[in-house]
Amino acid sequence: MNHQCNAVDYEQFIPRETGFIFKFEKVGNTFIHTFIEGKLIEKVGLCPEFVVGKSLFEFLPPEQAQRKEIFYEKAWNGEHVNYEGSFGGIQYLAILNPVYHNGVTVEVIGTTIDITKEKVREKQVQQMEKLSVVGELAAGIAHEIRNPLTSMKGFAKIVKESVTDEKLIPYLEIMLDEMERINQIVNEFMFIAKPNENIRFQFTNINKLLSECIQFMGPQANLKSIKVEFDSEAQISLSCDRNQIKQVLINILQNAIEATEDNGHFIGVSLEEASADSVIITVSDKGCGISESRFNRLFEPFYSTKEKGTGLGLLTCKRIIDLHQGSIDIESRLGEGTTIKIVLPRNRNAESILIAE
Ligand SMILES: Nc1ncnc2c1ncn2[C@@H]1O[C@H](COP(=O)(O)OP(=O)(O)O)[C@@H](O)[C@H]1O
Ligand SMILES: [Mg+2]
Incomplete structure (x- = not known):
């Protein structure tokens, strides 16, 4: 042969x-x-x-x-x-x-x-493993950190109020800020570990909820002369966990504000009916946008391009939206801006309502 x-x-x-x-x-x-x-x-x-x-x-x-x-x-x-x-x-x-x-x-x-598909799947599995490790860590340690942190914060506040040496005040302020930052990371951490622990679905007017979030973020937007505009065609109500959906909107608005330069640009928020059984919330900014290489990493825990970022914001959003049986979709162009679409179902399937409520 x-x-x-x-x-x-x-x-x-x-x-x-x-x-x-x-x-x-x-x-x-x-x-x-x-x-x-x-x-x-x-x-x-x-x-x-x-x-x-x-x-x-x-x-x-x-x-x-x-x-x-x-x-x-x-x-x-x-x-x-x-x-x-x-x-x-x-x-x-x-x-x-x-x-x-x-x-x-x-x-x-x-x-x-x-083997492109296999590689993508392998990455997803690795990410899930990473998440479950994060989850275990969070459940085990975060709680332990929170208790001593609360007393440290309390005492630092007392010391700040009663200190006689003025020079010490800026140091105490830094301490308080940094403790607040640890607190924020720990809270996000714990939520990612057990997002459905305290979930409570309530029939909610989404227009009102969005207005409250925009109002809440107002001072931060004002600092950069950014206007947040809300546009909605109809009054829409659906069953959701109010605090969690607020958390999603706040995280997304925060990212949008951070991505936008100090130049008076607008951030648009809109609410519309996608179909008889779902609604879409859209947040779009004209900020820095996201490059293709960063795009695939957005939902990774601790992935952040910011000096003070936790890299847990979008992941938290995804966890919450998943619990609501909705979806989150990101479109972005580097240098032009980012649009985030959240689809929420009006009626979640009965089984999950039972588990969650
Ligand atoms: N609207 C946006 N415009 C540009 N980049 C964004 C936007 N939203 C998220 N990102 C990118 O996604 C990363 C992860 O976001 P997030 O999970 O909220 O963590 P953090 O805000 O703490 O960095 C950010 O560091 C940023 O690079
Ligand atoms: Mg963020």
């Missing part, structure tokens, strides 16, 4: 739908591709003409070509090599199999399969 025949047999087993096959030979010191075929080639933005008859360095950036050349060399020396890579947004797994003739490598057959 010659190596050509071998290769044809091998090709029959390749999942063409999800990958591609390629072959290369060593000519002098260079690996030259002799064949490539499969659906994935187009997806990664290559075409056979770019590859066949060419070396790695002729169609890949130098660092990528160098990295692959090491694997090619190993395969040429007789090893079966597996490696993962990414190209044109596609993550793939490549397997290199040397083909021998009379004990000498005559070519290497590579098969590549698309």
Whole structure:
């Protein structure tokens, strides 16, 4: 059996739908591709003409070509090599199999399969694991931190009020601010661990609730001369946990204000009926926007681009909206602004109401 025949047999087993096959030979010191075929080639933005008859360095950036050349060399020396890579947004797994003739490598057959979906799933699982660890930590430790913190705060306040040396006051103020910050992190932490512990659904006028949130954030918006405008076509009421939905709106408005420059821009809040059984709350800002690379990390715990951020705000929102069986969707353009849409169902399914109420 010659190596050509071998290769044809091998090709029959390749999942063409999800990958591609390629072959290369060593000519002098260079690996030259002799064949490539499969659906994935187009997806990664290559075409056979770019590859066949060419070396790695002729169609890949130098660092990528160098990295692959090491694997090619190993395969040429007789090893079966597996490696993962990414190209044109596609993550793939490549397997290199040397083909021998009379004990000498005559070519290497590579098969590549698309593992983008698996990688995304793997990341989600990792994130869930991270969350459950955060949850356990929160349940165990946060509570323990809160009690001593409360007494520290109380005493620091007393000391601040009765201190006679004026020079000490700024230090005490910093202490109080920082303790407040710990308190905030601990509270968010605990909520993420057990969001449905104190959930209480009540029939609520959402227009009123949104107005209250906007009013609450007013002073912070005023500081940057930002106007928050509320627009709604109808009076809408539905059953929700008022405090939790307020928390969501406050977190989102806070992010919108933080993202907007001091220039009197508007932040728009709107409320509309999406269908007979759901409503949409939209918050849009003309702030800094979110780059594509940051976009996928927004709901990760502790992911923050701010010096004083906790990176728990959006995750808390997601937890609350999930509990309400709604959804949260973010659209953003770097430098142009961000729009956050929250869809809330009017009627949650009965089973979850039972659990939650
Ligand atoms: N409206 C927005 N505009 C731009 N970036 C945003 C916006 N909302 C959220 N982000 C980005 O998402 C990150 C995570 O937000 P969040 O979970 O609320 O944590 P934090 O506000 O503490 O940083 C922010 O640090 C920011 O980079
Ligand atoms: Mg935030």
